[in-house]
């Protein structure tokens with residue numbers, strides 16, 4: 103098999119990490135490169151293991167996304183997964199992954215679920231884990247009750263798009279990853295691009311994300327904005343928000359990506375070869391970011407451990423991608 107090449111690309115998560123902390127960005131996109139090999143340099147391997155960690159909220163978001171995708175794939179293939187079966191499977195998966203994470207399986211198999219809370223011994227009360235499970239169940243229940251799902255089911259599956267695809271496209275010479283979770287052409291022949299959300303509103307980040315989908319529609323599918331609706335579906339609340347888009351907002355997104363790419367590339371030792379040097383990526387001075395950073399064990403081992411359950415309350419700035427895949 104040909105060697106993998108660490109090509110430069112852009113995504114909203116990458117943009118987020120870069121803004122949060124340059125050093126973290128270095129670890130995530132350069133330092134951890136190659137760490138999937140079990141016999142990689144120990145530091146590279148450690149960075150790679152840490153890179154894969156997610157907070158419990160991110161984990162819950164991934165479980166919901168996977169479950170929704172399973173349900174849609176089953177519908178596409180002509181059989182229905184009942185709500186009860188999907189919830190039961192997902193809760194079972196959740197229990198299994200939680201145990202595996204608690205037992206540290208991810209150290210040997212980094213692609214398996216590893217929770218930040220286990221790696222860093224953050225004490226979470228049982229009631230909080232149960233609340234997380236309840237949240238996942240609530241999201242799936244709401245999914246089945248969405249009028250939007252009824253609409254999707256009315257549409258022939260060959261009018262659905264994107265399931266299983268990793269969407270990327272070239273934007274001014276850079277590979278940009280920005281694809282919606284799901285899309286379909288509705289009865290009015292409008293393209294509906296759907297973003298399943300399980301956490302809070304992402305604010306400006308969400309706007310950039312949705313704008314990325316609009317660009318995807320334009321660049322990959324050749325569909326003009328007047329025929330596209332961007333739907334943010336908050337599964338926790340069972341609420342659908344339609345985000346209007348026009349050329350002006352799309353231009354804003356283009357400019358955001360353009361500037362972000364330029365800033366990232368300016369940090370590289372050799373932009374053409376995508377080569378980075380750790381010393382050029384400064385550490386954040388905001389220790390609140392460090393506290394919740396996956397790489398704190400390597401980067402700031404002097405930080406005090408999480409000692410009391412109270413440490414969690416109201417203190418956690420949720421990391422990039424919280425409540426959604428990233």
Ligand code: SF4
Nearest residue numbers: 123126386392395401
């Ligand atoms: S511990 Fe702090 S300085 Fe180090 S990578 Fe993480 S956020 Fe950046």
